[in-house]
Amino acid sequence: MKMSKYVWLCAGLVICIFSIRTAAATPVLSGTEIGVDLGQTTTTNWNNFSTNTTIGAGSVVSLAGAIADGVSVTVNGVNSFSPAGVSNWVGLVSQGGSAPPEFVDSVTSDFAQRTSGGQIFVTISGLPTTLTYNIYAVTLGNPIASQTDVVTIFAASTYGPSSIFRTSSSGGAFHSFLGISPDGTGTFDLRVKDDSQSNPALAGLLIVAVPEPGTITLVAIGCVVAAGLVRRRQSRLATN
16 A cells, blocks of 8 residues: 555656646747857857757757757767857947847857868757748858858758858858748758868857748738628627
C-alpha cells in the first residue's frame, strides 16, 4: 500500500513538472522573433553561440523570453568565435542605421568566422510551415581584406544569394530576405561564404514569423464580410 502511494506521488510530480515545462513553451506564431547571436559576447533572450553546437527543441528562446516550442538551431562550420566585431555599428538604430531595432550592440560587436575558407552553416528546424519568415543577417561590419560576404538560404526554394561588400557593411548594410517559406519539415539552411572563399563571417541573425500572403488575404476578406453583415443588421434594426 505504501509502495502504491509512492508510485502515485512520483507520477504526480512527473505530471506537474511536465505541465510546468509545457506551459513555459510558446508556439511560434505570427510576430514571433528568434535571434541568433554568434561570438563570445552574450545577449539576453538571443540564442548565443560561442561554439559549433545545437540548441535543441525546448531550449531555443524567442526575443520575448519564451521557449519557441519545437524549434532547434544548429551552427556549424565556424573555426573562430571572435570578440573583435564592430562596437556601435552604424547600422544599428541607436547609431542612426536602418537595421531592425532588435539588433543591439552586443550582437554586432562580435562575430563568428571560418578563417580557412569554406562556409558557415546555420540551420533552423521545427518552424511551422503555415507561416513565412523574414530573415535578416548581419555578416561583418568591419572591412577586413575587402571581401564580399555572400548569404544564401535553402528552404522550400533557394533564396539569394545576397552579397555585401564589407566596406558597405561597415556603412550599415545588412542582408534581408522577406517571405521565406521553410521546407516541408519546417527547416531552412542559411549558408555564408565570401567571394574569395577565404574568410566568411556572421555576427547575428534575426528570424521574424509573418503570416502567409494567402492568410492575410483571407483575414481581410473575413473582415470585409463581417463588416457587411454588421451594417446589414444595423440597417434592418433601423428599418424596424
